[in-house]
Amino acid sequence: MVKLKIDNYDVEVTAGTSILEAARSVHIEIPTLCKHPDVDATAGCGICIVKVNGRIMRSCCTPVAEGMEVITSDAELVDVRRTVLKLILSNHPNACLTCIRSGHCELQDLANTFGIKDAPLPNLTKRWPIDDSTKALVLDSSKCILCGRCVEVCQNQQNVWALGYQNRGLATRISPANGINLADSPCIKCGQCSAHCPTGAIVEYDETQKVWDMLNDKDTYTVVQIAPAVRVAIGEEFGFDFGENLTGKTYAALRRMGFNRIFDTNFGADLTIIEEATEFVRRFTQEPETLPMFTSCCPAWVDMLEKYHHDMISHFSTCKSPQSMVGAMAKTYYADKMGLDAAKIKVVSVMPCTAKKWEIVRSEDMSSSGFQDVDVSITTRELARMIKQAGIDFRTLPEEEADNPLGEYSGAGTIFGATGGVMTAALRTAYYYITGQELGELNFSEIEGLEGVKEATVDIAGKKIKIAVAHGTGNIEKVLNTIRQAKENGEELPYHFVEVMACRGGCIAGGGQPRVMLPGQPKPRGITDDIRRKRAQGLFDEDLHAKNRLSHHNKSIQTLYEEYIGKPNGEKAHHLLHTHYTARERYKK
Amino acid sequence: MGDTSVATQVATKWRKKRGSLIMALHEIQDVKGYVPWEDALEVAKTMNIPLARIYEVLTFYNFFKLEAPGRAVISVCTGTACYLKGNDKVLEEFKKELGINEGESTSDHSFHLQCVRCVGCCGLAPVCVVNGKTYGRVTISDVHNIIDEWRRKIEEEDKELAHG
Structure with missing residues (x-):
């Protein structure tokens, strides 16, 4: 000391x-x-x-x-x-009024705190072309103050190395190598740069107007889904405490905004578990050479795998993410059931994530309904903006329910939003599939919390299943190398099942989550481990008190299989709920 | 896409030695006159260094060129002695004659114009160096002749190449 x-x-x-x-x-x-x-x-x-x-x-x-x-x-x-x-400020545009970060900007905040009333120095701001090539993130270098947080996050925390410093002195700029566009770089769109940027230099690609246009079009049948992590963060934009679960208010706000149907991505999470647990049991019992299996709900992780880890592609679960599953089901099963023309349905998803914007167009599989399954993906921050624009008093809004049938969900679906949650949910159902009995203790405390890589061994009918949970893409390399080494030496596999989430803490700390300051919160703004814990707690608490905590007991899911899909991992499931992966170069030539 | 065998060779040589990225990039520029994008990619792959880091180095140091320089590299000394003796005006004349700014190459890649700070023969100020050949006590009226001399050399080289 x-x-x-x-x-x-x-x-x-x-x-x-x-x-x-x-x-x-x-x-x-x-x-x-x-x-x-x-x-x-x-x-x-x-x-x-x-x-x-x-x-x-x-x-x-x-x-x-x-x-x-x-x-x-x-x-x-x-x-x-x-x-x-x-x-x-002499090297920063005077554009606060039209800046998307206005009100949440640390530079603006400090300028206020220190009473900078005028700018007596001449403004020498360099104008750079705005890079919105990813259609997920927008990099406006003119607003960059070269603090280096995004570079630290991108290089050292995420191990992506899309961003770096270019040139030096006054000409310094943060961008991908040689100043190329983000879309041509190894960027995985995780948005952690934007979660940490103190100003408006890297922000989400705002698509709120697209959603308003859909809502204003009388011929369009609008369907919305909200991701697990959104419900425990959206409140921060309206003065609620970190981690407060506001599912009912969010449904109510969406209904008032004019959506025809309010569905929940948690339903998709339950559906993902049915498919993923089935896939895991199949691989574990019949195709051990395809183990370990990696979870695939995280689009930034999918992007990283396709660019960085070509040797691991066959180990990736072919299950689509909950977002994509809900999109596909809305435009097929739900359209059929309700006699709706799928061409007129537009699916909007609200996600804690910027990479989800990329996921909805990542391959032809994302149009399995014959149309693009999810039409627009907006972040939690964008939804908050829309609720404010609509003049909805979120704080006093009464709670409402989601619509059926794509709105029912289990506690297992809820915890998808936090690190360890997907693995926990999958094990609950896999245990039932293998043993025909339900697990006694439904939580696995070893894989909760913020340790970068968490490991555990689960006993299922006398078989030891070795699992790992990694979050923050900088932590995954270690897990992969352990697997590679064991394979090379012909040793026993270190893991059978691995969960990966690209962002530290999981989706609750995604690149699209609010970054507001609440009274008493130490600066700086944006995500910290304390906030991560509170948001994750919000999800795990809901699970703990849920009537149903098991995906395979979700009644709407059971009906969906009886009425429409047939068998998990069956032909129809493969067409609508699974996808393929392709090895890609990190840099476009 | 250009031939990256030089980069492969150089990167293979240096890959085991920590902190040798700059050496590898130097060697590539020695051979090619600049470090092309494809070569940087090849170094990234072979030495297992992220391309973003390689470009952090390439763009930090003035020395590295990212585009093919002209074949005749005209270095105008703007060190104290040469500057005082009028090399600023000589530089302007080169810019005017070639139609380029300092640090740029002509569109036919014949000439590259750059400033250097002292070449170590201040007694001859003002000094210009073209591909290693030194010109002392340069005046504005010499500029045209120097360019002409090197244009002819380049043309001869081209002819030899065509016949050879």
């Missing part, structure tokens, strides 16, 4: 702690634009300066030392911070 004084308060913290973090422990908030708890300090912005024994230093990258005397704020420090802010 190291003892020091911060603003005359005695502080004792472990060696190696930065001054910035140490200050937090005595309730002192040092402003910063670049340091984020998820990533290493880049020392990029110069806002977090403090005085250490009289000398001005950056607190984000200066570790505490015994006997240090730190001043975090005085007239001189405030003056320097103001100057640094003015310099940043």
Whole structure:
């Protein structure tokens, strides 16, 4: 432990702690634009300066030392911070009114805090072409303050390496190699760059107008589905606490916006489990050479697999994601059942994710109904924007129910949104398929929580099933290499079943989730482990209290198989609920 | 797509040695005069270094060229002595005659114009160097002749290539 004084308060913290973090422990908030708890300090912005024994230093990258005397704020420090802010603003467009991040922007927030009323320095903002090539994310380098968070996240946390620094000095720009477009780069559209960007430089590709146009078209039958993770995050946009489950209010808001039918992606999650558990049991009992099996609900992980891990393609579950399954079912089963013309149905999905925008057009399999199965995928942030535009008072809205039959779901479907949830849900059903009995304890505590790679062994009818759960694509390489090595040496497989979610914490911390500041929340804005835990808890709590916690007991799912699909993994299931994967190059030539 | 065998060879040579990316890129530029995109991709694959990192290095250092330079590289010294002796005006004349800015190549890839800071013979200021040949006490009226001399050399080279 190291003892020091911060603003005359005695502080004792472990060696190696930065001054910035140490200050937090005595309730002192040092402003910063670049340091984020998820990533290493880049020392990029110069806002977090403090005085250490009289000398001005950056607190984000200066570790505490015994006997240090730190001043975090005085007239001189405030003056320097103001100057640094003015310099940043001199290289930043004056476009707050029309910026999608307005109100959620850390730069705007600091400019307010420090009372920057005018911009006395000439504005020298460089204009770069806006890159919306992915149709999932929009990179506007003109708004970039070069804090480096996105680069840290993309390279070190996600191990994707789409983004990097180009050039140097005044010409520095963050972009893919040689300034090419994101769509031509290895970008997997996970959107973690956008979840961490302090300004509006990387944001979601906004498609709210497309949805309004559908809602305003009288000839269109609009169907909407919400993903598990949306319900425990949307409230943050309206002042609710982190992790509060607002499923009923969200249904009500969607109905008031004018959607003809409100369905739930959780139904699709239950359907995915029926198909995925069946597939796993088949592979485990009949095709052991195709093990381990990887989950495939996460589009960013699918994209990464197709670009980075060609040798693992045969190990990928062929199941479509819950989003895609609901889309396919809405335009086939539901259309048939209700006598609707599928051509007139438009399916909108609300997702915590930017990569879901890519998923809906990723291959021909995504048009299995004969039409594009999901027409538009919007993020939680976009839905919040629409609810506000519609003038709906979300806070006081009474709760409503979803529509049938694609609205019923089990607790297993709900937990799909958090790391460990898909594996838990799948094991519950796989256990039943193998033994004909239900599991006693329905949770697997070893695979919950924020450890990067979690492992467990589950005993099913005397057979040991070895599972792994990885989240944050930077953690998956380790799992894959263990598998590769075992295969090469002809050793026993280290795992039979592996769950992967591209974002740390799972979908609850996806690239499309809110990034608002609630009172009492330490800065910076955006996702932190504390928020991840609360949102995940929101989902696991719903499961714990659900009447039905098993996908295979979902009555609407049972009816769907009886009336329409037939057998899990059967011919119709393969056509509508499964997909193929193709090895692709990381860079388009 | 260009021939990337040089990149394969160079990258294979350096792949086992940590921190040798710059060496590999240097060698490719030594042979090709620049580092083409395909070669950078090949280095990424062979040395198992992300392409984003390779371009961070390539675009950080002024030395690396990402596009094929002209065949005759005209280096105009803008070091203190040469600058004071009027090389700024010589540079302007080269720009005008060739129709390009510094750091650019002519569209037929014959000439590349660049500024350098001191070539170590200030006694001859102002100095220009073209492909290793040094011109001292250059005046504006010399510019046309220098370009002409190298245009003829390039034409002769082309003829030899065509016959050979």
